[in-house]
Amino acid sequence: MGLTRRGLLGRAAGVGVATLGLHAAGLSSRAAWAAPRFAADPFPLGVASGDPASDGVVLWTRLAPDPLAVDGRGGMPDATVDVEWQIAEDESFGRVVHSGTAAAVPELGHSVHVEVTGLAAGRDYFYRFRVPSGDAVSPVGRTRTAPTTATGLKLAFASCQCWYEGFYTAYRHLAAEDLDLVVHLGDYIYEYGVGATGGVRGLTLDASYQRETRTLAEYRNRHALYRLDPDLQAAHQAFPWVLTWDDHEVENNWAADIAQIDSDGFPDGDVAAFRGRKAGAFQAYYEHLPLRLPQKPDGADCQLYRRLRFADLLQLHVLDSRSYRDDQVCGDGTKSGCDAERSDPSRTMLGAAQENWLLDGVRRAGTAWNVLANQTLIAQADHDTDPNTHTVGLDMWDGYTAARDRLLTGLHDRGVANCVVLTGDIHRSVVADLKLDFDDPDSPVVATEFAGTSISSGGDGTPMDTFGFNWMTPGVNPHFTWHNAQRGYTVVGVNATELRADYRVVPYVTTPGSSVETAASFVVEADRPGAQQL
Structure with a gap:
């Protein structure tokens, strides 16, 4: 500088x-x-x-x-x-x-x-x-x-930055935006081995990078590897960040003290061993990111959920949907059936304390907008074009439907207006109406969900793919407004009367130097839930 x-x-x-x-x-x-x-x-x-x-x-x-x-x-x-x-x-x-x-x-x-x-x-x-x-x-x-007074605020949100699957060109473009802050929704690192040549990066690293992270030293080095990227550094140097984790900061699809099935390297049910792994992952996460003292982990325990206020304009509720959730039902994955298991009212995604904290906080916020920084997709997402079969991702809120009902009903019953959810995880962009009953077209819209794509995870994307085609087939997910499977980030501008989301995408990430463009823009008007495409 x-x-x-x-x-x-x-x-x-x-x-x-x-x-x-x-x-x-x-x-x-x-x-x-x-x-x-x-x-x-x-x-x-x-x-x-x-x-x-x-x-x-x-x-x-x-x-x-x-x-x-x-x-x-x-x-x-x-x-x-x-x-x-x-x-x-x-x-x-x-x-x-x-x-x-x-x-x-x-x-x-x-x-x-x-x-x-x-x-x-x-x-x-x-x-x-x-x-x-x-x-x-x-x-x-x-x-x-x-700010303490504000007529407008602009932020960007991002997630899923697998180092070996793509370059961080999107971060270089993000660093050039005019923003107040960046919100990162998880998967800051990936625990998998990076491959013999570092994937698309074409770098040879020692054997410790070729295996899945287990120890504090390995998690530290995986964070350090990612943080050496100049584009990621530029984005951090340009704006303050607000961060929460998803699964890959520890391991794929972990749930509270339960490791992923059959891929964790620990004996089934060895909670102590997995908590040891979590402790190393949590500490390395804290060591490499600008987090406050209340977010410093105590071994395998850490309270990452918190809220930040931006004048009377916006309250940001940062969620942790990993640390307190019940285990995924039916062996996890994307499956049909399991309706009774996933709708069990005793199951939780956020844990009772965080769930109450969230619903109480949005009720008391007193701001023009309540924004939730969330990890996995809240909206119902049927993957099957057959109207007689419903296939859903059990790691997402579809695997915790009673918990989702409590959340959306809680927002509705408390009269929470102007609630918007920012979501990561799915390596694609989706705009969705969050309804009290996703199967009833006349059910009220409680909030709007803007799910953002990955920075690099998944490699080069396309505007539409088979996955997206199934989601957007007429009648399958009528509450979905838009879908895109390119890489990038989302810019959100807020004032007292509207919230605007601009989906910024890069055509490729497997080689550096891509341009950036706006794939679509949406606006949510105050006191009128649901996104309108511009």
């Missing part, structure tokens, strides 16, 4: 005071590294910010001069390192408003999470890190605090 390292080191004045939430406080028994010297740049994973509030934001980086070291330590010693940080009103850091020192501890992979407060609402700031004993300076990031 136009700064030299020498220029940064020459600026020492004008610092302020911030209130810190240092995740490292009191956690390390390791001695400090008094005068760190690195064999390579300690900031190759870039910088990031997240979870913006009206008075502050989380700043993140991780020291890792050897980011893919087999032991998962990033080339760092078993010692604590002090890292200086600054946040300024201008890109050249002539007006530094806050600064301080954070401890990067080995117990947390030498990651740094600084919770800065005392900032002005609704404005841009620039931030950076450095290790004071040497000439080691991070890239510069830009962030934005949440």
Whole structure:
């Protein structure tokens, strides 16, 4: 961003005071590294910010001069390192408003999470890190605090970024958008082996990357591999992010303390072993992302669901539909039948506490819009064109129909207007009306669901494929408005009277350099649920 390292080191004045939430406080028994010297740049994973509030934001980086070291330590010693940080009103850091020192501890992979407060609402700031004993300076990031008054807000949402199946060209285009924040809905990494040549990336990695992740070191290195991508780094540097996980941050289709059937490598029902795997996955997730202290995991437990407010315009309810759900019925997969099992009223997708938290929160929000950051498709999705057969995905809300009914009925009975759901997971884009009864065409529309496609998972996409053709066959899913199977992200603009979604797609991802275009645009008018295509 136009700064030299020498220029940064020459600026020492004008610092302020911030209130810190240092995740490292009191956690390390390791001695400090008094005068760190690195064999390579300690900031190759870039910088990031997240979870913006009206008075502050989380700043993140991780020291890792050897980011893919087999032991998962990033080339760092078993010692604590002090890292200086600054946040300024201008890109050249002539007006530094806050600064301080954070401890990067080995117990947390030498990651740094600084919770800065005392900032002005609704404005841009620039931030950076450095290790004071040497000439080691991070890239510069830009962030934005949440507004206290707002006539408009613009965000983008994305999900599913399988590194070896495609390049992150979509993130390069996303970084060039004019946004207030980015919402990531899960599958930030994939636990599978990356293949002998790193898939389309054409890179040879050691044997630890050829197998499924199991340990903390392997999860750390998988995150580091993804974070080395320059396009992903650019998107993190450009905006604050709000993140939640889906399944592949741990393993495919996990459910609470239950591993995936027949592919987990653990004896059936070995909860303790799977919780050990989860603990490593959760810790690596926290170590590599700009999350606040309440989202720091405690072993295999972590409260990731939370909400963020953007003036009186929008309340964002961030969900976790993995950690508390019941196991998938009928052996998981996409199947017909299982109606009694999937409609069992005792089954839950969110868990009782989160379900109550959500319904109470949308009722009390007092904002023009309630937006749910959700993982798997809520809308009923029949995969079978035969009107006498219903085939559904049992990992989605179709496998938890009583829980879905409680959610949609709860929104309806509480009179929650202007509710919109942002969804990931399915590697395709779908716009759907969420109805009290999907089988009754006259049933009221409770909310609108915008499901977004993947960044790269699934490789090159097409506007329509066989899967989409079945979904969109007349009469099969009449509550579906639109479908597309290309890769990309979705930009959402909000004001008091409408919410607009622009589906931005790239023609290909298996080679770099694709252009971007808008495949379709939709608007939801205030007090009129359901999306209208523009």
